[in-house]
Amino acid sequence: MRTDPLQNLDGLRVGVRVSLRVDTADGAADRLGLVVALDEDDITVEDRAGRVHVVGRADVRLAKLVPTVARGRNPRHAAPEVLRAMAADPRLATPPEADCWVARLSDLVDHLDDSGVTPLPGTTDTRTGAARAESRGLVNGEWAAFHLVEADSLEPLAAWAARRNARNAVLTSPLPDHVLEAVGLARLGS
Incomplete structure (x- = not known):
């Protein structure tokens, strides 16, 4: 049985930014965005263009947190x-x-x-x-x-x-x- 890459991702919660490699009908695809919803079946991310992607957890192959809040000038x-x-x-x-x-x-x-x-x-x-x-x-x-x-x-x-x-x-x-x-x-x- 395949493990869920999101299961052990420390800090995963609504409001953080993630990079996902997912399986789609057209093959592997990347999804980068803000987590807007998360449950035991799906992760929902909003990309920079405002598009919302609902991804089944079973379709996630790789996942990592990326910096969410940009570092400003001093x-x-x-x-x-x-x-x-x-x-x-x-x-x-x-x-x-x-x-x-x-x-x-x-x-x-x-x-x-x-x-x-x-x-x-x-x-x-x-x-x-x-x-x-x-x-x-x-x-x-x-x-x-x-x-x-x-x-x-x-x-x-x-x-x-x-x-x-x-x-x-x-x-x-x-x-x-x-x-x-x-x-x-x-x-x-x-």
Whole structure:
């Protein structure tokens, strides 16, 4: 009996990117994409073009995880005044004079499972802004700006931002410094 290549793939879950070699009616084919569903019979991946491929686990010959969140430029090299302006966007409800923190999204999250985020109050979708509990996020090109109220909101908001092709984050938060440092954030210099 053939073994299931997905069975021992550490870290396989919805929201990660995989490369699969699969058997099809036309022969072997490759499928590269974001895992959007996974059960004991099938794995469903969405490719870069947005096409969804449902693949029977029995048809998977080879599987490997590939980097899901692209590594951004060093956020410490960005102009601090520009980052502070992003973090002060009124839609984030950032308190005045809040300290800013930065990180690469790839250092904060390794998947794109953004379930749990909702549209910002007064909006209908999460294309450029999202909320989770009292925390808020915006995407502006390769940057995401967050106001982080609850520590457990960082991972879903970071996944949401990475799914929208952001690479780095700047954020403000009332959380203690040691909590922010523990998750990989660095205080923005002057």
